[in-house]
Amino acid sequence: MTDASIQTEHRVKGVDHAAFPTFDPAATVRFYRDTLKFPVVHSICAAGWGPDDHPDFIHFFFDIGSGDRIAFFYYFGHEPVGNPDARGDAWARLPEGTPEFFANSRHLAIHVDSEEDLLEYRRRLDESRWPCEMQVMHETIESIYTHDPNGYMIEITRALRPVTPQEDLDAELTIDALCDVAAGPEPSLDKLLTRKAELIVERAARWEAGRPVPTPTEAVTE
Incomplete structure (x- = not known):
């Protein structure tokens, strides 16, 4: 295999998780876990995150099959953005002045198998117009992050160990x-x-x- 073919090889293995904010975690749990029967498979309780003004939050995940997950952030002490009675469109738009942490909680995470693959994608990003913005070791995963041309946060992640x-x-x-x-x-x-x-x-x-x-x-x- 030539160096050129290695660099263009497709290494992504699908979606690890898609993440969104929630203002009603109980209803979210009722819909995904109790109605759709997607089990809760992981959660993270965080007392702040990064900047001093970042609120406490919980990040929780549902198994949606084939190793894929959908995840939600609940930020303590923050009221809904937009009109919660207008389903869909009003929730999708984030008004000017929305905290950056809230906008970044809505992101797509893509799974790779190894540290080698993760570093390969970091190399590709760093050589592009959208370089890696941070590389973080979480509880059970290691991730790199950037924003795509549309402003959406993209995460590429590898598992450090199985979740027990x-x-x-x-x-x-x-x-x-x-x-x-x-x-x-x-x-x-x-x-x-x-x-x-x-x-x-x-x-x-x-x-x-x-x-x-x-x-x-x-x-x-x-």
């Missing part, structure tokens, strides 16, 4: 706690973590007593 079943369970607990906290006054990351600890204690007591742990739908109706 224990982490899937942790994500389920996190999302159940988020739904509880987001329905109350002044939701915050501290309140979410407190509620999550309460759910862990409740479920541990059920396990010790030999009682079945309720499914998310059953927990709502108890």
Whole structure:
């Protein structure tokens, strides 16, 4: 294989996840997890991110099949942008003055298999008009980022290790706690973590007593 053919070889393996902001995480969970039956497979609780003025947030993921995921960001303390009663178009437009972190939360992440492939795409970007803007090691992935010619953030990512079943369970607990906290006054990351600890204690007591742990739908109706 020549050097030229290596450089033009198609190495992308499909979509890792597509990410969007949400102002109603409980409804989002009800639609994707409870209605469409897409399981929650990962979540990240972040106390700020980068700049000092970045809000606390939770980033959570649903399995949409074939290793693909759709993900959402919920930012604590931020009200909806646009008119939440106008479905679609009003939500799609971000008015002038929208925080940069919010605009960048809507991005496409593309999966590659190896560090070699990730660095190859960084090389291609760095030699183009759209160089890599940052390279970040997350909890379970390493990613490079840039903006495409339309201004959309694009992420290329590789897995550092498999996500474990224990982490899937942790994500389920996190999302159940988020739904509880987001329905109350002044939701915050501290309140979410407190509620999550309460759910862990409740479920541990059920396990010790030999009682079945309720499914998310059953927990709502108890």
